[in-house]
Amino acid sequence: MINTNKSLIEPQPLGDKPYHHGDLRRQILDEAARLLKEQGEVGLSMRKLAQNLGVSRTAPYHHFTDKQALLCGVAEEGFRRLREVVRAQPYMEGAKISEAAVREFVRRYVQFSIDNAEYYELMFGARLWKSQQLTDSLKLEAYAAFKVYLEHIRTWRQSIGNTNVDALRFAQVSWSTLHGMSRLLIDGIYLDTTAINVMSDAAAKMFWQQLSMPA
Numbered sequence: 001m002i003n004t005n006k007s008l009i010e011p012q013p014l015g016d017k018p019y020h021h022g023d024l025r026r027q028i029l030d031e032a033a034r035l036l037k038e039q040g041e042v043g044l045s046m047r048k049l050a051q052n053l054g055v056s057r058t059a060p061y062h063h064f065t066d067k068q069a070l071l072c073g074v075a076e077e078g079f080r081r082l083r084e085v086v087r088a089q090p091y092m093e094g095a096k097i098s099e100a101a102v103r104e105f106v107r108r109y110v111q112f113s114i115d116n117a118e119y120y121e122l123m124f125g126a127r128l129w130k131s132q133q134l135t136d137s138l139k140l141e142a143y144a145a146f147k148v149y150l151e152h153i154r155t156w157r158q159s160i161g162n163t164n165v166d167a168l169r170f171a172q173v174s175w176s177t178l179h180g181m182s183r184l185l186i187d188g189i190y191l192d193t194t195a196i197n198v199m200s201d202a203a204a205k206m207f208w209q210q211l212s213m214p215a
Contacts, residue, residue: 025063032049035048036121046061072137077119078119086149088108099208106178106207110181110199162211177203
């Protein structure tokens with residue numbers, strides 16, 4: 001019997017590979033982050049992603065409409081990772097706050113930003129936020145990350161019993177401080193990496209003094 005299935009008897013276009021099954025979206029995000037880390041944005045393209053992952057040239061477009069959407073996706077993943085860092089024990093579920101706990105938290109945040117610079121650049125950089133082409137899911141992830149941080153501050157304040165601190169303003173100012181330190185280190189403006197913990201501890205001390213200040 002003659003097989004009339006065209007997909008079997010007609011040759012595939014050159015360079016066209018079968019669609020990749022599995023969690024392709026996750027693989028695309030991971031590979032995009034790797035390329036950003038090694039080559040910067042100039043080295044990232046939808047075509048290169050498809051080539052590196054061994055999928056058809058159109059496969060990445062099933063998950064991201066274009067490169068802008070892909071970059072937003074990488075930033076989203078960064079915010080999800082940051083949220084996990086922020087909510088990690090022992091800072092939730094009513095744990096007793098202490099200066100040592102705040103110090104550990106600050107160190108953890110700064111180290112996250114350094115270890116995940118390829119994400120951090122997109123999460124807080126002007127490249128996306130000034131583009132007016134943000135995805136709704138990115139805005140939601142960014143808001144969720146700050147909301148978790150704000151809830152941390154409220155938990156700390158409640159643990160200490162200091163209602164004199166405006167949780168929202170404290171969260172905004174303290175996050176700005178952590179972000180400023182992170183940017184100085186990521187951008188290479190401050191190169192003394194041996195002082196990272198010293199800087200983090202100084203910031204934590206200031207945070208603690210403000211949090212524990214009598215009403």
